Amino acid sequence: MSRYEWRELTGDERSNFLKLYQESENKYKLFQWIKSSPLTMYLWVLFVMMLGLFGIFSSSCSDEGSLLSNFFLKIVFFCCGVIGLQIVFVAAHVKAHALFLEYDEHVPGSQRIQERPIYFYAFYHHHHTQSDNWAPSLGYHDKKNSFIMEHEGARNVIASHWHGFSMLTSKTILMVLLFVMLYPPLACYFFGYEVGVLLLPLAHGWQHVKKERYGFLLSRLFMILESMGLVANGHDHGRHHVHSSPTVYQDFSSSGLYMKKIDKHINKWWDQAFYAPDTTPYDYLKPFVSLVYMSIGVYVPLLFCFI
Numbered sequence: 001m002s003r004y005e006w007r008e009l010t011g012d013e014r015s016n017f018l019k020l021y022q023e024s025e026n027k028y029k030l031f032q033w034i035k036s037s038p039l040t041m042y043l044w045v046l047f048v049m050m051l052g053l054f055g056i057f058s059s060s061c062s063d064e065g066s067l068l069s070n071f072f073l074k075i076v077f078f079c080c081g082v083i084g085l086q087i088v089f090v091a092a093h094v095k096a097h098a099l100f101l102e103y104d105e106h107v108p109g110s111q112r113i114q115e116r117p118i119y120f121y122a123f124y125h126h127h128h129t130q131s132d133n134w135a136p137s138l139g140y141h142d143k144k145n146s147f148i149m150e151h152e153g154a155r156n157v158i159a160s161h162w163h164g165f166s167m168l169t170s171k172t173i174l175m176v177l178l179f180v181m182l183y184p185p186l187a188c189y190f191f192g193y194e195v196g197v198l199l200l201p202l203a204h205g206w207q208h209v210k211k212e213r214y215g216f217l218l219s220r221l222f223m224i225l226e227s228m229g230l231v232a233n234g235h236d237h238g239r240h241h242v243h244s245s246p247t248v249y250q251d252f253s254s255s256g257l258y259m260k261k262i263d264k265h266i267n268k269w270w271d272q273a274f275y276a277p278d279t280t281p282y283d284y285l286k287p288f289v290s291l292v293y294m295s296i297g298v299y300v301p302l303l304f305c306f307i
Helices: 011-027 029-034 038-057 067-100 117-125 152-165 173-182 184-205 211-227 234-241 260-274 281-304
Strands: none
Touching (some): 038 067, 038 152, 038 184, 067 117, 067 281, 117 152, 152 184, 173 281, 184 211, 184 281
8 A cells, every 4th residue: 555545535524625725715815806707807817918918019128130030039938938837837736736645634724735725626626526516616517517707616716727826916926027127028928828827727627527618719729729739638638537546646737738748757757756755745846846936937037038
């Protein structure tokens, strides 16, 4: 028997988990606002689009060369931002799953489970089924088959991802503004990152909800992304929900913007953490993940300032 195993929660553990989640939600007013209605979610998307417009039309006194070369540079910045988001997501995803396995820590007032709401939606995602949907407001499932933004649970899941990974929240928006002031074209980098954030929960939901719930435009977009291999289909993602493997979880990138060719390397990293001696998987992974956050949020844009 391995050190850590996936298991279902008891009734008391479910109750404690919901109390923990409520503690987390109460801390984040922005999250509460984003998820409050479809309108507030569209307003958040509009806010992100404004960053993109600023990036597209921005210039810098240090800009030299043709308009075409500057536009190409912004495209590169944008693509790097999207890739950066996926790197951050995978690192955070692996770390979160490590904490999932510490079931005894999931009690109210826990000092170890000090996480944003996104953590609790991810945990719930792996500890419920459509037939045992014991906290409907935390899941995608909708018996009425409504548009994904109209269903409270799905809207909450999407908002938790947007709030959990965005750099435009209270803790990091000042850093983003500072970089953009120093070098305005960097807005394209952060815009690419934020577009990745917007797509992230929809890319995951694509494998779990009926396609018609996405509406005409979104469903066509994700069909294209799936055909390009940038979004996993249900079969690709299925292994991530097989909890009986020796190290419980596998194929972490299939939950976001798909990186199938490097998933096996991510699996090896996870396996290494799972079997690391004299430490928990979470404590083993945490410094690496912190470095990823710093690299994508600070070191990469700082490097771009000198291009």
